[in-house]
Amino acid sequence: MSKPYKIPLSVLVVIHTPGLDVLLINRTDSPGHWQSVTGSKDHEDEALQQTAIREVREETGIDCAIGRLADWGLENVYDIYPQYLHRYAPGVTRNREHVFGLCVPAGTPVTLNPREHTAYQWLPYRKAADTCFSPSNAEAILMLPEFMQ
Numbered sequence: 001m002s003k004p005y006k007i008p009l010s011v012l013v014v015i016h017t018p019g020l021d022v023l024l025i026n027r028t029d030s031p032g033h034w035q036s037v038t039g040s041k042d043h044e045d046e047a048l049q050q051t052a053i054r055e056v057r058e059e060t061g062i063d064c065a066i067g068r069l070a071d072w073g074l075e076n077v078y079d080i081y082p083q084y085l086h087r088y089a090p091g092v093t094r095n096r097e098h099v100f101g102l103c104v105p106a107g108t109p110v111t112l113n114p115r116e117h118t119a120y121q122w123l124p125y126r127k128a129a130d131t132c133f134s135p136s137n138a139e140a141i142l143m144l145p146e147f148m149q
Helices: 048-060 082-087 125-131 135-142
Strands: 009-016 021-027 037-040 068-079 094-103 117-124
Touching: 009 048, 009 135, 021 048, 021 125, 037 048, 048 068, 048 094, 068 135, 117 125, 125 135
Parallel strands: 009 094
Antiparallel strands: 009 021, 009 037, 021 117, 068 094
């Protein structure tokens, strides 16, 4: 049985501490590509908040209940990277990404899914934005202080 196509609706979750340190994770399929948690809906009727909760748990082992998950009310629309187009239905070339923030206590343990990520690091938010490979992810990280007020 073949895998179903990915749904071009996803979440970006900026995981951070009250002190504005941001968690970045390194993708196994793109070494050196540091990013926040991202992931697509599993099915069309999955609420974006549920997608965010599921993806955070799958990718970092963090239970969102330990922190405060906030919908930032931002969306990014971008062209899907050519190396990932095969995961989507024929003709799908753009993805819509909804941005959330998750504030967790400093020292929150991280357990990576080794099939998806090889390493993680907590960085001050400006350094995290500079380290991110995705411009939209970096922009979201730079907006973090606005959402902490």
